[in-house]
Amino acid sequence: MSRVRRLSRRAAGACAAAFLTLAISMAGDVNADPASDALARLDELSRQAVQTREAVTAAQRELDDKLAAQTAAEERHRADAAAVDAANSQLAARQAAANHVAAMTYISGRTGQLATLLTADSPQQLIDQLSLQQAVVAETAGQMKAFREARARATAAAAASEASAAQARTAAEQSAAVRADRQAKLKDLLKQIAAAEAQYAALTPAQQAVVDNAAAPPVAAPPAAPPPPQAAPPPADPAIVAMPAPPLGPAAPPPVAALMDIPEALPVGVASEAGLQPNTVLAARAVSQRFPQIAEIDGVRPDSKPWHPNGLAIDIMIPNPESPEGIALGDQILAFAMGNAGRFGLQDVIWRGTYYTPDGPQASGYGHFDHVHITTTPRG
Numbered sequence: 001m002s003r004v005r006r007l008s009r010r011a012a013g014a015c016a017a018a019f020l021t022l023a024i025s026m027a028g029d030v031n032a033d034p035a036s037d038a039l040a041r042l043d044e045l046s047r048q049a050v051q052t053r054e055a056v057t058a059a060q061r062e063l064d065d066k067l068a069a070q071t072a073a074e075e076r077h078r079a080d081a082a083a084v085d086a087a088n089s090q091l092a093a094r095q096a097a098a099n100h101v102a103a104m105t106y107i108s109g110r111t112g113q114l115a116t117l118l119t120a121d122s123p124q125q126l127i128d129q130l131s132l133q134q135a136v137v138a139e140t141a142g143q144m145k146a147f148r149e150a151r152a153r154a155t156a157a158a159a160a161s162e163a164s165a166a167q168a169r170t171a172a173e174q175s176a177a178v179r180a181d182r183q184a185k186l187k188d189l190l191k192q193i194a195a196a197e198a199q200y201a202a203l204t205p206a207q208q209a210v211v212d213n214a215a216a217p218p219v220a221a222p223p224a225a226p227p228p229p230q231a232a233p234p235p236a237d238p239a240i241v242a243m244p245a246p247p248l249g250p251a252a253p254p255p256v257a258a259l260m261d262i263p264e265a266l267p268v269g270v271a272s273e274a275g276l277q278p279n280t281v282l283a284a285r286a287v288s289q290r291f292p293q294i295a296e297i298d299g300v301r302p303d304s305k306p307w308h309p310n311g312l313a314i315d316i317m318i319p320n321p322e323s324p325e326g327i328a329l330g331d332q333i334l335a336f337a338m339g340n341a342g343r344f345g346l347q348d349v350i351w352r353g354t355y356y357t358p359d360g361p362q363a364s365g366y367g368h369f370d371h372v373h374i375t376t377t378p379r380g
Contacts, residue, residue, distance in 0.1 A: 274299070
């Protein structure tokens, strides 16, 4: 559908929405109207889907934190285990020296100065034996001190290893619990989306027309990008340029700006940004910058679900979508969005019947064979 036709539908939808509001308010003074009940039910399902989606996003962030804590605990455990091995090796060497000293003392049976004095045959022999005895005592004391220190290090390393192992186990259990909670919330979200679609399908054609043509609330467009400085451009962001580039013409577009978290750091793309939220603007501009062959990106429009009307979704129209080249381009955009999920605040991507989240494919049967659908989350 052309942009002119969509604008015409929005204008007509505004009138229809106003008429519907008036009709519902008049009917509410008398008795409940089945038509308004159906629309209210659809609105409630959409509201629940929004709340569940936000819960899924929060659970995903918590899962990321728990997985990072688990990784850190496992790394500490590996370091502590290596320290145990090193301390035990030192302890083994010191143990051998201590055993040797004990054996010498036991075999000689003469370790005191009095025994040396009584058994010496001459003054010189007494001096020699006392000097040797002092050297042996000093060496023995040093060996025993090193042995005690090595034993203390080994004991401390073993205790630290046990503690880090326990931390790693706890982190793993917490990660598993958060992952299960996130999966449960995701299943709820998919059920609520399906319920909203079923409720929409149960509406009469007139009611569907009202929903389809309802005007989205006006949202101020983001400010225009400031003019670039004359100095050398900032380095390209590695998270954005990591994806393989599609075939380009003779002149490549300028590199993606380093401040990718700020939409204004990227040039305006082909999407109409009126009503789009910051993460959605960022995704649309990044796709335009990365894939110059994309000529049309749809944004805010009426829909039975809240993502497009609330400026949280874009549709990236794929040229010749059924051709091998078109499918490959859609696959590249999908991979690009998934590779920058954290930066875009990505909620999901739908392409060729598959529903994706940052964790990968989740469900099938979702259509979208001529465009890539991207949903983002609101910025906190």
